[in-house]
Amino acid sequence: MKAGLFTYHFSDNYGALYQAYGLRQWLRGRGIDAEFVNYHPTYVEEGGPLDRPWKLSLWRKNATILYMKQAHLRRRIFGDRAQHARFEAFRSDVLGVTGPRLKRAQDLAPEMMQYDMLFCGSDQIWNPSIQRGLDPVYFLDIAGADHARKVSFAPSFGRTEIEPRYNEDVRRMALGLDGLSVREGSGVDILERAGVPRDRALVVPDPTILLGCFDELLGDSITPDDSVFCYALRTDEVIRDVAVETARLTGGALRAPRTTHQRWGDIGEGIVPGPVEWLQNLARARVVVSNSFHGVALSVVLNRPFIAVGLPGKRASLNARVQNLLEVAGLEHRAVTSDDPSRICDLVQTPIDWEATNARLAVVRSEAEAYLDAEIAAAQQPHNRETAG
Template identity: 45%
Template sequence: MSGAPRIGILTYQFSENVGALMQAYGLRTWLRQQGADAKFVNYRPDYVEGGGALRNILSPANAKANAKVMFLKLMAAKQALFEDKAQYRMFQRFQAEKLGVDGPVLKTLADVDAFLRTPAGKFDILICGSDQVWAPSLQFGIDPVYYLAFPGGAQGARIVSYAPSFGKAQLDEGYRDEAARYLARFDSISVRERSGAAIVERISGRSASVVPDPTILLGDYGALAHDPAEPVSQGHIFCYALRSSEGIRDVASMVSRRFGTEVLSPYNPHRRWAEIGRTIKPSPGGWVAHIAQAGFVVTNSFHGTVFSILLRKPFLTVGLTGKRAGMNERARNLLETVGLSHRFVPGEEPAMATRLMDEPIDWDAVAPLLQKLQDDGRNFLKAELMRTNRQDSFV
């Protein structure tokens, strides 16, 4: 190959969600470590966080979609008015400095397609993923951009998915034909969950590799965990709660009493519950550093679980309850894969934490299981880089 392969990534690199930024950081950093010139295509659709456009408001069929649009618009307005501007700037700085996000913001399929026709938009490989980029949204449906379905053909770039998720174990039948049509165009397909591989095979007849989230793919976050730019205390209880405080509040309190240590919880702009312990406002890198320096981690988040494992911290993952219980699947599958199922505490049974918090974790037993996961993802992407090299050698 005459130079480093150029790789364009389409994911949620713009989100103010730490997990989304860390998976974006993991994929790009690992690809760059392999010698690739990897960058994000700066697609930022309004519907993901801003709600997007209202549909025919007189039609009852659009009621749920329009309600979702209005909810997201209200949340976006609330954040614009009341969000901590200093933390917002920290997220923006992380996106620019650590993710290398630059160039004009692209809002629509037409914007992205036009960009991919330019010299700056010439890539050897386009990769979509990770995160739930294949999950149809209530207000928008399937986004062809995240299926790399570009009318202009993207100047012949190889079309590859790395660890996208459909968001749940089944794809609604109304989206089946559209998704199958897009999947037929891919050169190589991988997904994040076994359920995603089953969906791909069922609707398109194609096989999909199951690979880990990019945070696991990279594995080493020392560059962020030991960043001296942000002071971090040591030995605290780090409580990373998303979507609900049910169960996790009780577990964090029990762990705090057991070890006599303060609970620190990172700020969540979508929080609708009273704070757990003391709220802190770290940068994305500072979030990693707080886990690295914690004495114990309590979380109900998949990425909170991932980083507890990667940084070898004693932890408990508390299950979400009720209608949100289906969101526990990712964390539970990961825990099972690396032999740590016993670190899961059902949200309805927080008292289980009493006997678990003192149990040591055998990290030596976890290591080869985690390594196998990483090898699955790395081997998939190395094969794609090799294919690109072989193709280029004949150009």
């Protein structure tokens, strides 16, 4: 059995790489020869081509594209090349990514015949972008792929609702999948509003939770210390003050990895770890402070005390992903939306009942494994496309 995986494996983002790692490692543990299809369209990080720039009605779309182009160029010129090299090494050595970059959907057809199964997910691959909208490739709507069993695992829309103009395409492409799952309950709501029966989609955990074990990368030499590990994305608002107060309470060093899109000064000691070193820093911290979904998810998986900081203002709608995760884990009380010192003190001093949390995760992990095992079994049957339910 050979499987092709479609996700954001190409991003210089720690969470994106670890969700990709999680699904591939789990499938390999089931004896599946799983590999990433090196689909890396230019619109995701580089903006893509301008769309009829003479049309005033498209000014917002083209302004976004131009901003992304200049941001990408700035990172290439002024970005940390050593950090990028560490991400590239992780993709090559750990994720096993090989082959040329495939930028267009039409480049994929020759690759499809080698796969028995195709997976799309996780990450925000179903989040319509301003510059592109929905990408059919991330719904596995690909020429030459109809012989393979098509399965989504934990893709996210990245928000609680999408514009109604996408509903027809979402319905058509989602119902074209043999196995349909999403990462958040809000994703089921979006699918239902688009016309997909509610019982057609299953909510499954992020691949980091599915895998549940990262000992192969961490090794056995991680010794917890008093450090505070602060992983901030999108903004340093609120999270900076929460992290500083947390470090004051613990008395340990405050370390924060720099990100490729960072537009703020370092929070405590700025560090530039590769993906493995990033995970090791998280695993040894006394407390993790993060406003990132995967910063929180990996804290939960590794049983590290954490404070989940909500994104403020216009970004608050993105908090639904973390809130859903905390509800599943029974840890809603670990979320904060302000830098209230008394609240932070309570969270630092209150231990987490990891036995109860792990029991809850075991349930959702078992359900996800049953879903995947059923899809693998169906793919092993002859004529599975004709008999797919």
